[in-house]
Amino acid sequence: MTTDDTAAAGTGEADSRAYLAQVQREIDDEVRRRRAAGDFPPSFERKLDELFARFTPTGTSDDHFTDALKLADRSAYFDTKVPIGSRKTAKGAVRFALWQAEAWFMNYVVTQLNHFSSSTMRVVHLLDERVGDLERELSELTPAPLPEEEVLSPGADPAPYLEELVERLGAVADRGRILQAECGAGTLLAALGGAGHDAYGIDPGSSAADAAAATGLEVRRDDVLGHLGSVGPESLAGLVLAGCVDRMSTAERRRLVALAELTVAPGGLVVVLGTEPAAWEETVGPVAADLAPGRPLHPDTWAHLLTRIGLEVVATLAGDPASFALVASKRAPATT
Amino acid sequence: MRPDRIDQIVPSFAGRDAIGTHVLHTRQALRDAGYQSDVWAIDTLPEVRGEARPLAELTPARRPGTWWLFHHSIGTPAADIFAGRPEPKVLDYHNITPAGLLDRWAPWVRDEVELGRRQLVELARPCFFALADSSYNEAELTADGYPHTRVVPPLFDLAAFEETADPEVEARLRADRRAGGADWLFVGRVAPHKAQHDLIKALAVHRRLHDPEARLHLVGSGMGEDYPRALQRFAQRIGVGDAVRITGMVSAGALAAYYRVADVFVCASEHEGFCVPVVEAMHLGLPVVAHAAAAVPETVGEGGLVLADRSPLALATAAQRVVTDPGLRKVLVEAGRARARYFSLERGRERMVAAMEEAARVAPDAPGTA
16 A cells, blocks of 8 residues: 555545544434433333333233242252163163162262252242232332322422522532432423533433423432442532432331432532422321321431532522422542 | 473363364464364263273373363363473463352352362462453453463354355245345353343344344253253243243254344453454354454454343344444344454464463472472
């Protein structure tokens, strides 16, 4: 290849690279456009995910535990009768002689193995019965939520705190990405993006989040605890907790703050955007409030939970009597 | 210090798989470079019997002037035999699938891959040098404390991909095409980490949006029975059961027919240490559309479309564009062939020999070489 050929090839490669990059942008645009047009809402893709999950071995379409038990039962028996047949007479005779010579020993060992495995399987069946009883009792203790309980709280509206949250989160944005969980309609995400900060949201699948994704915001379908469990340690500049904080159980809230402390970078911020309990009770009424499995906490309680794991509460923002935004900072390690 | 002999250890030696092919080409490259070289294996499949010596016959006596090159991809007792050898040791890392991607479907593999991960960490100390199929694999070696590493992509002969297409299979595939619809192809083990279920989702989206007659061919042997069966049931449930063809393992001629007839090679793998079929597709002029995961972006390079968005909609949109835009198709075919040439056998052999020369330069510092 001559120098000119090389140069021509190089130009060709550069053109091809630029062209393929352009095509990729066009594909991204088309995907966004189709989502925005409602051709293909994220909820459809979610349905595909959920459908496939039903066919996994631990899915919900079949009772795989019963199948697994049956399989274990079949495998729990060790056969002492070694196959000694052969088409060749001499080979069969040799195998028979070997089997006879070893049979007393094999029988002794295998009989004990069979006793052990049948006892083990008996224990597993007993456990299965006990777990089944527990599941039945639990299902009676936890009645299906009333329709009004399922719409208890859409989460606090971030609008009254937008300006201050964007400013505070922006000040630490050089430490990593900003995550809002749950992001709902994406109001805060849009404001952070508009200010040039790298932010994304997760949401377990509200229609508001579908609409937010359709506008081009980075919204992933995920549950908060599951997602935070997969985020790298100290990789987030900021973590905004909203929506879910109002309805979690005590154990879930403990896990949430532990994960928040783990995933936020030193110097980063954890923001709890919550609903004031009094305002919430007034909205949902006494029946739903009393029957709700999880209820909003006071800002003081959140401050206590966050302080206990080592975060420092730096501000409680006021902007709406029905909600609050609590800002806590993860201390950077002291330098010597 | 340059050794006289570099012998390879591979736990299970098969002639047609990616590691088996790599081992045979590596042996030839080393012999051509003046080294003596043999292959040792615990299990050897019939098609390559005679090409490898049984590891059970290896005596513990020190073999002066010898290095060992161990191919690691899963937990195996061969790793312990390798670790126990007194001669200098080099590891060739082909990656280990994360257990979390497999254990729901193939729990029996979990122990093997977890053992493999532990052995990978343990081998960092006795190995003075390590090779990796890709930078993705190399990063894992570095994280595990391997002192000297180098990327050497797997060795394979691009010409071997140019098999004559099986006329019967080709005729059948072309007959299907007469009814209309594009043909998507993926080649690789039918296993959860290759995420063929995501390809089925993308096909469903594609048929609904663009091409109601499109088909997806999944060529490769299955890992267990649960996952392939779940794919079939899932495809039926979402109404694309007739359009998803899971072929199982096919002959080289049949595979050539699939490559020849397909319109686009699609890859949604969640984990790949390299992904040879992508190179095969690029070499044979089949445009590649792949999700960006693990080593796939590195292997595809600029020879195909790599999508950061893992959604079925993105894959369907990209595949439709490739199938219907002749200009794009032409660019992708040329770019793919250029990228495949980077992995030519000749260059692969040079890389392997150069890596061994580099290893020889750092060998005096290595444990066991004094």
